[in-house]
Amino acid sequence: MEIKKTQHSKLDTIDPNNSPFGVNISDHMLICEYENGQWGKPVIMPYGGMNYSPALMAIHYGQAIFEGMKAYKDKNNDVFLFRPEKNFERFNKSAERLAMPPITKEIFLEGLYALIDLDRDWVPTKEGSSLYIRPTMFASEEMFSARISNKYTFAIMTSPANSYYDKPLKIKIENHYTRAVSGGVGFTKCAGNYGASFYPTLLANQQGFDQIIWTDSQEHKYFEESGTMNVMVRIGDIIYTPPVSNTILNGVTRDSLINVARHNKIEVREERISVDSIVNAYQQGTLKEIFGCGTAVVVNRYSHVGYNDNIMELPTLKDEESYAVLLKKQLVGIQTNELDDPFGWRIKI
Amino acid sequence: MEIKKTQHSKLDTIDPNNSPFGVNISDHMLICEYENGQWGKPVIMPYGGMNYSPALMAIHYGQAIFEGMKAYKDKNNDVFLFRPEKNFERFNKSAERLAMPPITKEIFLEGLYALIDLDRDWVPTKEGSSLYIRPTMFASEEMFSARISNKYTFAIMTSPANSYYDKPLKIKIENHYTRAVSGGVGFTKCAGNYGASFYPTLLANQQGFDQIIWTDSQEHKYFEESGTMNVMVRIGDIIYTPPVSNTILNGVTRDSLINVARHNKIEVREERISVDSIVNAYQQGTLKEIFGCGTAVVVNRYSHVGYNDNIMELPTLKDEESYAVLLKKQLVGIQTNELDDPFGWRIKI
Incomplete structure (x- = not known):
């Protein structure tokens, strides 16, 4: 390198x-x-412009994928990554669905380690902060034929990040627009999934909501994801989350939280969550928490859930009563080397 | 300018x-x-690199749309555009769904006219050739937050183009993968729609087919589009084509062919086309032609249609029997100033 x-x-x-x-x-x-x-030799260089023209195929035909991950600093200024192999594996699953070449483990992981090592002074130390890491791959041929590109650029960039959100959000259960469909690309982190979600989110914002809970494309009756995150629901003392599928991203934070919850003897059920079951639980007073989870935000609690013209106001739990707070605290503790890591997830750089 | x-x-x-x-x-x-x-002042400049970094938001979040149109030269070396206002209107419909700002008619059309005028020597004269025109707009902010971009680039580029395809294609009726879903972005020309279609098309290629006929996302029972084109079916002497919807592109070539056909007293019905009705017509011997239509290719006939494990071989019509050939000849005749233009579609530059 x-x-x-x-x-x-x-x-x-x-x-x-x-x-x-x-x-x-x-x-x-x-x-x-x-x-x-074939892939050429990876090069670490100063971040900057690359002389792409507006004919860049990624811009026209959307062969473009990414990952999101983070590096954390502990009190000794040691730098840690969190489960980077999971991101590597998912990156290549996205690549396959977008008809892009797989990246090698060597380029992805060794490139990542070398880059984070070189820019370790960029990893923030403030509580709740981290260095956000953005691996990406995109079609870099420049021409207009609507076909699979012959050239690609793999890039890793990083950016220091304070906390993403900081307050419980008002969220709307979407019953018109669709994020993902069976046979589509919903399970990938491809660029097109995000741009397609902005307009429905904008409409929700104009209605007073911060984000959307996406539902299935067939009937809009089952939870899929929330915003750009996986979604978890606590009814009574059980956490429910939709099973990963070809419309639901296999989130690293989702998987980690499930493991942390089970480690805490909290029951987690990976099953479809119907909107009806949420409304029923709300009416019976057993709907305790709904929260999104993802790398950028870790965990984000929801305070209000809109459905049709109704608003369900979720109970305001004390921090010590909240599974969302407990799980976030433990996960961030593992990520930042504040807590033991019984899962072997942390990697020191 | x-x-x-x-x-x-x-x-x-x-x-x-x-x-x-x-x-x-x-x-x-x-x-x-x-x-x-707001939009700045449009500038016509030498085509080339623009110093975008790999953090370009279009690459990460897919706010990226385009149009396809053509300029033609007649025997006097006069240059013509074809219905450019239709592309302008559709461009802004795509922009709205992708949460991007509309472009003004002045920038789009006057910019287009000035660019084609300046590069008129690039318009080819050979029969079947044209200057392909690619307007595009994409998010040009450079950062990693998954939100609507605050900056955009609008660009128009052009490229001389010989005929796109030249032989009847073998096409597969897709019954697993999905191109578009109600509540999604299928009706737009956004980048994500194309990249998502490459892998299913690659699988079809490996099975011996050239292209895919996309079917509805719910049941895979109704025709939607073929490859990146609209699709038309001739049963007996009637042409059927699916009505435009939020999953089907409102094709300029589609609309033009419908008008040309009706001008020729050929009946055109805009109705849903079920796969069953195609198989029935094939078995009864009334299925005469299936063809795709779009700006890049104009009209492309299909010779074989695969469905499950069956292949339907379409009759080999003589050119003078084929509606596809007739309509293409008349449309290209109008576009290239070889024929009268009773519709007022041609614009001289």
Whole structure:
């Protein structure tokens, strides 16, 4: 791997501990180009422009995927990654569905480790902060024929990130727009899934909601995801979450929270959640919590759930009563080396 | 509008009459940037790289749309566009669904006219050739937060194009993968729709088919589109085509062919086409033609249609018996100023 270091670190002007999510991109990026059926040599270089023209095929035909992961610093300034192999595996599942070449484990993981090591001063230390990591792959041929690209760029960029959201959200159960359909690309982290969700979310915002709970495409009767996160529901003392499928992302945070919950002897059921069952539980007073989970936000609690013209107001639990708070605390504790890691998830860089 | 002309025309080395579809991009492009809630001044400049980084939001979140249109040269070397207002209108419909700002008619159409006028030497003269025109708009902010971009680039690029396909295709009726779903973005020309279709098409290719006929997401029982085109079916002497919907693109070629057909007293019915009705017509010997239609290819006939493990072989009509051939000839005749234009579709540049 070649490393070209920047001569002008932006750390003179940017404070990683005071950096809103995703805005300030760290000094270096990893770039690896695919051409003639093979990946070239990965290069770490100063982050910046790449001379792509507006004919870049990723822009026209959407062969573009990404991952989201984080690096954390503990009190000794040691830097840790969290389950990066899960992101590597999912990245290649996305690639396959988008007819893109798989990246090698060597380029993805060793590139990642080298990049984080080089830019370790960008990992913030403030509580709740982390270095957000964005691996991406996109079609980089420049032409107009609607076909599979012959060239791709794999890139890893990073950005210091404060907490993503900070208050319980009002969320709307979507019964018109659709995020994903069986036989589609809903289970991948491809670019098209996100742009397609912005307009329905904007409409929800105009109705006073912060986010959407996506439902199935056939009947809009079953929970799928919430915003860009997986969704979990606590009824009584059981957590329910929809099983992963070809319309639901196999979230690393989702899987980790399930494991942490079970480690705490909390029952988790991976089953379809009908809107009717939520309304019933609400009416019976057993609906205790609904929360989203994902890498960027970790866990986000919901306070109000809109459905048709009704609003269900969820109970305001004390922190010590909330599974969302408990699970988040334990997961972040593992990620930041504050707590033991019985699962072997942490990787020291 | 500012115009910066190239000092080095590529026409020294590229022959527009000998240029495969979409590969060679003409000397100039139009660029207009959106920021702070408004479009800036459009600039025509030499086609080339734009210094985008791999953090370009279009690559990550798929806010990216395009149009496809063509310019034609007649025997007097006059240059014509075909119904450009239709593309302008559809472009803004795509933009709205992708939560992108509308482009003004002035920037889109006057920019288009000025660009085609400047690069008129790029319009090929060979029969069946044209200058393919690619307007596009994409999110051009560079950051990682999964939200609506605040910056956009509108671009128009062009490329000389020989005929896209040249032989009748073998096509497969898709009954597993899905292109579009109600409440989704199927009716738009957004990037994500295309990348999502490549893998299912690749699988069809591996089974010996050239393209896919997409069916509805609920039951896979009704025709929707074929490949990246609208689809038309001739049973007896009636043409059937699915009505446009929120899963089917409102094709300019589709609409034009319907008008040309009706002008020829051919009956056209815009109704849902079930796979069962196709199989029945095939068994009764009344299934005469199936063809795709779109700007890039105009009309493409299908010779074989695969469904489950069966292949339906369509009759080999003589050119003078084929509606597909008749309609294509008349449409291209109008586009290239070989025939009268009773519809007022042609615009001279």
